[in-house]
Amino acid sequence: MTIKKRLVLLSASTAALFSINVFSADLPANLEWKTNDSAPIFASSQATFGGTFRTYTLSFPQTFRTVGPDSNGSFRAWILEASLPPLIKHPNTNEWLPGLAQSWAFGDDNKTVYFRLNPKATWSDSKPVTADDYQFMLKLMRSTDIVAPWYNDFFTNDIADIITFDKHTIAIVSAKARNRDELIAYTNLMPRPKHFYGEPQIDANNDGIDDKFVRKYNFKPEPVTGPxxxxxxxxxxxxxxxxxxxxxxxxxxxxxxxxxxxxxxxxxxxxxxxxxxxxxxxxxxxxxxxxxxxxxxxxxxxxxxxxxxxxxxxxxxxAAVGAGGLWLNTSKPMLNDINVRQGIMYATDFDMMIEKVLRGDYSRKPNGMGFGHPGYDNAALQAPKFNAKRAIEYFEKAGFTTVGPDGIRVNDKGERLSFAVTYSQQSFTPRVAVLKEQAKQAGLDFELNLIDGSSMFKYVLEKKHDISFHNMGTGEIPAYWEYFHSDNANKPQTNHFTNFSSPELDALIISFKNEFDIEKKQALSREIQQVIADANVIVPGYMVxxxxxxxxxxxxxxxxxxxxxxxxxxxxxxxxxxxxxxxxxxxxxxxxxxxxxxxxxxxxxxxxxxxxxx
Missing domain, CATH: 3.40.190.10 (Periplasmic binding protein-like II)
Structure with a gap:
């Protein structure tokens, strides 16, 4: 069945349908305002309202903040997704649809996206959503008081400015020229409720954000724009x-x-x-x-x-699948040796895990950076098959030439080839146990280190792990800076779980971030994935x-x-x-x-x- 699509272009004369405000002279007059009212719906007209839905979570969140220390746990999705961005993507057709914004337009500079916010939009405490909330968001995300280096970097180096034209009309300006789909992805930002935070009680650095932001708002959920x-x-x-x-x-x-x-x-x-x-x-x-x-x-x-x-x-x-499997922390002894890491690649039997424990229902990721990013994924990469003989060859190159009485290899310093594998759920124990048993064939010991729920992720964010068994989410375009740029290595509260970086990889990541041409950007992505694969720092895991x-x-x-x-x-x-x-x-x-x-x-x-x- 063919689905007909219609993208509505709004002229300046029809713009009044979407905003009651009069534009300032600074707003470009030649903008082509877009909306979309013809994509297929995906809900049911039979649905009724009411009732209490009862579900569960494995651990209580360590914070209700979505930025700053301990905010990147599994419950974060509940909090973050309770608000609407300006635009949402249709889950089947991939079209952009109105969200918090009723309409949008692109500037001629390939950097600016203009949004007309829905004038009826309110926060959950009934306060109106306005352009001031966007200005506050930019100030908040640039403040060091939130203790969130990734956000500080993104909102300083990737977002150049947010411009207010009137109460409900804004422009979000990328620091770099980008193709249109990527430009929306970078500028499709959610506001933060300025009224909720108010004036800071303590503001030594005079940036408008409370110096005690992290502690003050740790368990204070902010109002949201969603239902x-x-x-x-x-x-x-x-x-x-x-x-x-x-x-x-x-x-x-x-x-x-x-x-x-x-x-x-x-x-x-x-x-x-x-x-x-x-x-x-x-x-x-x-x-x-x-x-x-x-x-x-x-x-x-x-x-x-x-x-x-x-x-x-x-x-x-x-759906696209994010990075993950076994993340090897190269700042730990022995894991900084590429021969050890290559040996681990061949001594880790995810295929056996999938067959025996997971009934063949799951699939193996072809590479550690995920799957389902057309053009961006390096199709030449394939997850290594279990091969104890090859693993032993690499371990011996690393100096682990002696096999101890327990079957685990030892080097001339008396160090056992043993690493703790950290994971978050009891149900994962049989999976990691398969990896442990198979690894013994190569003289490698995996110690099972179960840390329940959000405490596990905090442990990993603080880089205390040897090896972490977990997967990350993803967008349509793979992320690399947070995982592999040296700016984030050996720092707590970053997603640089492997602590591996190199000048070559840094340069590729920066080029990837800056590249406008989509084909060149995709080629850079494939090259980055090759460098990461060659470093042997993520054993590709499974996908569902x-x-x-x-x-x-x-x-x-x-x-x-x-x-x-x-x-x-x-x-x-x-x-x-x-x-x-x-x-x-x-x-x-x-x-x-x-x-x-x-x-x-x-x-x-x-x-x-x-x-x-x-």
Whole structure:
């Protein structure tokens, strides 16, 4: 089926439809304002509003800030995605759609994007969203008081300025010329509520930001522009999001209609996924992700599934996959030797893990920097296959020529070839255990270092790890500066997990950041990936090309239950990857509970949607 698309160009004469403000003389008169009202919707008109959605998280967040120390944990997605950027991307067609902005235009300089903010947009505390909130955002992100070097760098060196023309018209100016898609990606920034932060009590450096920002706002959730805000907090136990109501300003946008349907989201802290599964099967949680193969194939076959009270769905997606696998910290002894790292590459058997523990459901990443970035990914790279003999050759080059009584190699200093592998969930233990057992064949010891939840990521951000077993998210364009530029190496609270850098790599990363021509930029990306692969600092891990979940039959999904970008069917890690299209049917909920009491059964339901299977 062919989908017809229409991109509306707004002339200056029709601009008044989107803003009641009169432009200043400084606003270019020749701008072609764009909006998009003809992309296909992906929600259901059958959706109803109301009810409390009950889910869980493995650990309580260490902060509710989205910048600064400890802010990069898994709960960050919930907080960050509770606000809307100026534009959003259609999850199937990849078109830009209006979000916080009603319309947008490009400057002739290839640096500037103009946005007309929706004049009805408000923060969740009912205060209006204005251009002042953008000016405050720029000031906040440039301040050293937030203790966030990446943001300081980005908003200083990549964002040149934010220009206010009137209350709802702004321009965000890139420091460099960029092609249009990339330009939007760089300038599609969310404001911060100036009124919430007020005047700083202490401002020694006179930058308008409180010197005690990190501590003062650690557990103070700020207002948001989206439909859900944090309403109640029971520290260590529970977090509740509440909908601002059916009159949320965003519902005038047709792409938001019939989405964000539940009235409350209750997130309970349950520190063990298997215990959470028991809560789900007792009816204390509404849904449960069944991504893990043992959950889908073995642990979701009980009576509540057989009687049709709980349903299951498996949907494939085509979402881009971020960097990850095993991150080798080259600042640690022995891991600074490339021969050791090359040996680890061949001594790590992810393929065995995928086959034996993950039932073949997952796929191997072709390279450590991820997958699904057309043109940017180096297709020539392939993850190394397990080969104990080759691993031993590299280990012997590194001086580990003696095999100890426990089968682990030792060098002439008496150092064992042993590294701690840090990971965050008990359910990952069987996976890492496979890597440990296979590595022994090459005389390599992997010590299992389980640190639960957000504490694990804090440990890794502080660069305390030898090897970290984790994956990162990604956008459509791969990120390199945060992971590999020397500016971030050997510093806490950065994503430079390997601490590997080189002048060659630095130069390539800066060229990549600055390149305008899309083909040249993609070529630079492929070259960067080759240098990273040659450094042997990330053992490519696995990727999950689907979403899978169990859900009580009162939870309803649209007829087209997923999109190309659906990472989760239900809220589990924020809002954007679910696209918030499900709803709660209270009538079906009462019917189901009554049926359970009378032992009435329904037909079991298992949905497998391969529409976006590659």
């Amino acid at each position: 859900y805000y944090i309403d109640k907090i029971k520290k260590g136990k529970n977090i509740t999001f509440k909908h601002v109501g059916k009159d949320w300003w965003g519902y005038e946008n047709k792409y938001n209609q019939n989405r964000y349907n539940v009235e409350k989201i209750n997130i309970k802290v349950i520190r063990d996924a298997d215990i959470a599964l028991k809560h789900f099967e007792k009816g204390n949680l509404d849904t449960f992700d069944l991504v893990r193969p043992d959950l889908w194939h073995d642990k979701s076959e009980g009576k509540n599934y057989q009687k049709g009270y709980i349903q299951k769905a498996w949907v494939y997606n085509q 090309p689907y979403a899978r979940a169990g859900y009580w039959r009162w939870i309803k999904l649209p007829e087209q239950i997923a999109t190309k970008q659906t990472g989760y069917l239900f809220h589990g890690w924020g809002f954007s990857q679910t696209f918030s299209t499900f709803w709660i049917d209270e009538k079906t909920k009462k019917e189901t509970k009554a049926a359970m009491k009378s032992d009435k059964t329904f037909e079991p339901v298992i949905i497998i949607d391969e529409a976006y299977k590659l």
